[in-house]
Each structure stands twice: as structure tokens, then as C-alpha cells.
Amino acid sequence: MFNTSLKLEKRPSDSQTxxxxxxxxxxxxxxxxxxxxxxxxGHDPLEALYTFFISPLTDAYGWAELGIKVAPLLLCAxxxxxxxxxxxxxxxxxxxxxxxxLGGSWAALQFLDATSSWVLIPxxxxxxxxxxxxxxxxxxxxxxxxxxxxxxxIMLNYIAVNALLWAVHGPLKDPQGFNFPESALxxxxxxxxxxxDDYRLNISIFFGLFALVAVWTxxxxxxxxxxxxxxxxxxxxxxxxxxxxxxxxxxxxLTCGALAGxxxxxxxxxxxxxxxxxxxxxxxxxxxxxxxxxxxxxxxxVFASMLLALTYMGGEMVQMEMALPKSLTGLFxxxxxxxxxACDLLISYRVVLVKKVLDKKVSPSATIDAAS
Amino acid sequence: xxxxxxxxxxxxxVRTGTPLILVALGxxxxxxxxxxxxxxxxxxxMGAVVGFMAAVTTGSLFVAVLxxxxxxxxxxxxxxxxxxTLVSNQVATGLAxxxxxxxxxxxxxxxYVGVGITGIxxxxxxxxxEIPIIGKIFFQxxxxxxxxxxxxGVVFWIFKSSRIGLxxxxxxxxxxxxxAMGINVHKVRYMAVIFGGAMTGLxxxxxxxxxxPLWAEGMxxxxxxxxxxxxVFASWKAERIMLGAYLFGAASIMHLVMQGLGFEVAPNxxxxxxxxxxxxxxxxxxxxxMKTKLSAPMSLGTPYRPQV
Numbered sequence: 001m002f003n004t005s006l007k008l009e010k011r012p013s014d015s016q017t018x019x020x021x022x023x024x025x026x027x028x029x030x031x032x033x034x035x036x037x038x039x040x041x042g043h044d045p046l047e048a049l050y051t052f053f054i055s056p057l058t059d060a061y062g063w064a065e066l067g068i069k070v071a072p073l074l075l076c077a078x079x080x081x082x083x084x085x086x087x088x089x090x091x092x093x094x095x096x097x098x099x100x101x102l103g104g105s106w107a108a109l110q111f112l113d114a115t116s117s118w119v120l121i122p123x124x125x126x127x128x129x130x131x132x133x134x135x136x137x138x139x140x141x142x143x144x145x146x147x148x149x150x151x152x153x154i155m156l157n158y159i160a161v162n163a164l165l166w167a168v169h170g171p172l173k174d175p176q177g178f179n180f181p182e183s184a185l186x187x188x189x190x191x192x193x194x195x196x197d198d199y200r201l202n203i204s205i206f207f208g209l210f211a212l213v214a215v216w217t218x219x220x221x222x223x224x225x226x227x228x229x230x231x232x233x234x235x236x237x238x239x240x241x242x243x244x245x246x247x248x249x250x251x252x253x254l255t256c257g258a259l260a261g262x263x264x265x266x267x268x269x270x271x272x273x274x275x276x277x278x279x280x281x282x283x284x285x286x287x288x289x290x291x292x293x294x295x296x297x298x299x300x301x302v303f304a305s306m307l308l309a310l311t312y313m314g315g316e317m318v319q320m321e322m323a324l325p326k327s328l329t330g331l332f333x334x335x336x337x338x339x340x341x342a343c344d345l346l347i348s349y350r351v352v353l354v355k356k357v358l359d360k361k362v363s364p365s366a367t368i369d370a371a372s
Numbered sequence: 373x374x375x376x377x378x379x380x381x382x383x384x385x386v387r388t389g390t391p392l393i394l395v396a397l398g399x400x401x402x403x404x405x406x407x408x409x410x411x412x413x414x415x416x417x418m419g420a421v422v423g424f425m426a427a428v429t430t431g432s433l434f435v436a437v438l439x440x441x442x443x444x445x446x447x448x449x450x451x452x453x454x455x456x457t458l459v460s461n462q463v464a465t466g467l468a469x470x471x472x473x474x475x476x477x478x479x480x481x482x483x484y485v486g487v488g489i490t491g492i493x494x495x496x497x498x499x500x501x502e503i504p505i506i507g508k509i510f511f512q513x514x515x516x517x518x519x520x521x522x523x524x525g526v527v528f529w530i531f532k533s534s535r536i537g538l539x540x541x542x543x544x545x546x547x548x549x550x551x552a553m554g555i556n557v558h559k560v561r562y563m564a565v566i567f568g569g570a571m572t573g574l575x576x577x578x579x580x581x582x583x584x585p586l587w588a589e590g591m592x593x594x595x596x597x598x599x600x601x602x603x604v605f606a607s608w609k610a611e612r613i614m615l616g617a618y619l620f621g622a623a624s625i626m627h628l629v630m631q632g633l634g635f636e637v638a639p640n641x642x643x644x645x646x647x648x649x650x651x652x653x654x655x656x657x658x659x660x661x662m663k664t665k666l667s668a669p670m671s672l673g674t675p676y677r678p679q680v
Contacts (some may be wrong), residue, residue, distance in 0.1 A: 145658035167638035325482030330475025
């Protein structure tokens, strides 16, 4: 009888292959767990997974809807990528998104009699500026008071949610809206142009792609981008090299704030068309998963945004077709992130099979070789 | 403002502070052992939803509270397995736990939204509850509030004068040295993480069974995160956690105070107060950055890899 156990062993160097395989592995594990879950709920797992992940994309309308959801995810994820590269744990894309939508809505409501689409420029800029200001609070608190950005950004997310609720119940409420907590409907001139009249998809998808290319070029081809990368890899080395840590922090956070703000304003002037109490189904949080899943790589980010966008559509689909709760979306997103973290372990460790030496106690839990 | 109103406000303050106390005490023990679990919010939501579901299906509030604790423990084991056994990044794992907990709780509770239960009722303690003012504030509460007093005593005692407390501290300050002394670092950390999970699960149960007997998606409203800030604010001391939690509790019920004083402020603006207060606390702490650094457990956030 072989008496063997699994053991985690540190690799001599991180495995590049594993870092690309890990997201795929995580997706497969999520699908398996999702299938088991559907089976437990009394549905045919394959059919349910088909309904969740495939059926939303069987026609052009579905792909256009996917694009509507990819745009905000891509914008937020692009900004977050820059922060995470610098090891700035900005969890605040959600709040920056909401403030962008709130500021942008205020601007759009100033142009209720506009006829020319040029007014979109000040509206978009107001949205970006609102997100930027929201991120600036975190940057200020971090650089001046060394306040932990995870906590400040999360608190600012909750504050932003309340600010939005206050606005739709108060100053921005439609005076002719029968007291519903909603703003007036935006006029056509203040809505983002559609790509095709047959679908709801608007030009915000180009904002996302443009931002991605711009930020990626900045990160990989410019001096600022290089400094941000060094800061994230080794803060001490960055300081030693004389890089201005505070300035870089400001730069990364403000960029993210502006992009998330743009996503927010694009949402209210796009598919929603007015300000309502809930303008984000958690895009800012899902974008965190996009960044990790997409390996902070531009192409990876596009695919990861599509997958996360699909989880929103899948949630709606299983609700309509199978009367399952829409909140399956969040569950799938959470599972995905968890499996990804577990699989990422295989980047720096490998699993080896070791024969147990009798008489000698070997801990069954993962023991890690310290050779490296 | 008359005395009755003040008493009522303080009574509500104790109620609001209780979940924060439970989460923060649990997280404090966890952090003392060197593990930073940012997943409090996710565990809190899971405790709340499981407790509520159990209350609806079994009809027993006692079973409901127990299952809320179990839910917290299971979530913390998930965290522990990834961050202790598989030495993953604690910050990322904690965030993942929060996102996962939010998603899973929303899914589990989707058919329980809008269902009503009779929550845990207040239970006056004989004699003590008859003390003027103090009696009303502290001793006419529900049993889970009294449990929070007891658990405070337990945690206080653990770190004041128990062997386990010393072991936890040793592991948190210097795991290598603790290991050399013959302490099983992983075991101590697992116990601390599980304790934290149980406390947060209990806090979740308190929210959905006593504080507001209902289930709503995301009902913890950031309390898990506020508790994390509270631990730092209290510089890892149980007695300061009590004080801080009640201060935050007071900030969360400002709308009552404002109404009492006759002010008209939009409720959504007042709802921002606890979050603004948390940021203010983080700023205050920075004026004494060195002190925070000194009181934090040395190995906080660093995974321990045993040498084989």
C-alpha cells in the first residue's frame, strides 16, 4: 500500500503559464460548482448553465446588451488596474461611479431644453470631475494622513450611496414626478448617441476601449507608468530612486476616479436615461474581480469584463426562464474570485505527491518547503 | 431635552453598539494572532441571513442564533484555509470573502425578503434593571446584549491574565519565536480566526433576529468595515472597543437625537454619519501614527510558513 500525501512545494520562480491558466481553472471550477448548485436546486445543471452563460448571447441583441455592461466594467477596471499596479487598494470604484452618475445627472438636468448634443461634453466632464473629486478625498487622506485606503474608499462608497439617495429624494427629484424618488427624464440631446438604432448599445463602449488602450500605453510606454509599476513592485526601491510616491498615488487615484466617474455618467445618460435610487448593480466591485481575473493585462481585461458582464445577464436570464433569484449573479462573481485566489497559489507553489515515511509523523495539512 | 429622551437615546446607543462590539472583539482576537480578516462584512451578512432563515424555518430563536454562529465559523474556516493553510494574501482573501458572502447571502435570502418574524425580545434583569437610568440603559436589553457584556469580559480576561492570551500574542508578535517555544502557530491562528468568525456570525444573528428582525440584502450596511476601523481605533484593547463601539452606535442614531432636538435633517444625510465618523477616526489616528504602529501585532497580515 502506498501511503502518500499531497504537499505544496514552492517553485524556484513564479510560473508564467500558471498565471494564465489559473483564471481558466477558476472559471471551470466555478462552472462545476454552479452546476452542482443548480442540481441541488432541482434543475438540470447543463441546461441551467446553458441558460445562464450561453442563452443571453444567442442573438445580436444579446451581444449589444453585453456591450452596455462591458463598458462600465471596462472603464472601472482600467482605472483600478492602475491603482492595483501601484499596490493602492482602491475599493472605491463603486462610490466614484455613483458620484459620477450623480454629478452627471445634475449637469444633464441643467440642459432639459437642449437640442444640440454638444451639451454632452460638459455633462460628461462634470461626471468625470465628480468621480475624480471623490477619489481625490481618498488620495488626500492617504497622502496627508496615511489613512488606509481600503477603509476610506469603502466608507466613501457608503457615503456616495446615501448621497445618491438624498439627491433622488430631495434636490434632484422630478417636481412633476408624483413624488417618486426619480429625477426628470433626460432629453434626447443629453443622451449618449446609440451605435445602431436597433439596440441600446451606445458609444460608451468606445470610451472603455479607448481608456484601456490609453492607460495601457501610459503604463507600458511612459515614465509615469514605469514609476507606478516600480512603486507597486517595491515601494522601498521607488523611494530610493527618488520617485515621488505621493504624486504617483494622486495620479493613479485621480485617473481611476475620472474613469469610474465617466462610467457612472455614461450609465445615467445611457441605458438608464435619468437618475434613479440605484444606478449600479455593483459594477465598481465586479470591476475588482475583472482586474484580478484579467491578470492586469489589456486583452485579459476585455475578456474578464465580458465574462462579468455575462454574469449580470445570466442572473436576469435564470430569473426570467427558471424563476431563480437574480442574486445568483453575485454568488457566481464571489465564487469566481475565491477560486481564482486559490488557483493563484499554483503560480508560486506546485503540488507534489510525497510518500509518507512510516514512523515519522507528517502533517497532513499543506507543508511548505522553505528551500527557496 | 428631558431625561427620558436621553435615557432612550443611550438605550438605543447600546443596541446599535452591540453588533460592532461583537465583530470588533472577534476581529481583535484574530488580529492579535497576526491574521487580518477583512471579510467581516461577508461573514456578518452570512450570519444574518442564516440566522433569519433558521428562525423562519425552525421557529426557534435559540437555534437561529446557534446557526448564525455556525455560518460565521464556516465562512471563517474558508478564510482560514486560504490564508493560513494555503498562505494566500490576507487582504485579497478578505475582500473575496466579503464579495462572496454578499453574493451568497443575497442568494440564500432572496425568498426571505419581506418575511416577518418575532425577534428576540428584551428581558429585564431583576433588581439591576430597577436602578434609575443605568438600569434602563444596560439591563432592560435583550439577551444578546448581555451576552456581549459577558464576551467582553471573556476577551478582556483572555488577554489580561490567561495562558491562551499569551500564546495568541506570542504568535501575533513573532510566529517564529512562538514556534520555537513549541506553540503550534497554525493551530492558534485557526482558533483565533474561528473565534472571530463565531463572534461575527453572532453579530449577524443579532442584526437579523434582534436589532431589526428581518432580512434585507446588504443589511449589515458596512458595520463589518466600521468594526475593522474600530479595532485600530481601540489600539487592540477590549475596553476601548466597548467605548468606541458605543460612540459609533451614538453616531448611527443621530437621527433620533436630531428629532429630539427638533431639527429637520434629511435622513439620508444623517445616515452618512457613521461612515464619516470612521474616516474622521482614521484621520485622528494618523496624528499618532507611531502609537498605532507600536500597538499593532508585529506580524499582522503576514502569512506564516513553517520551516520543514
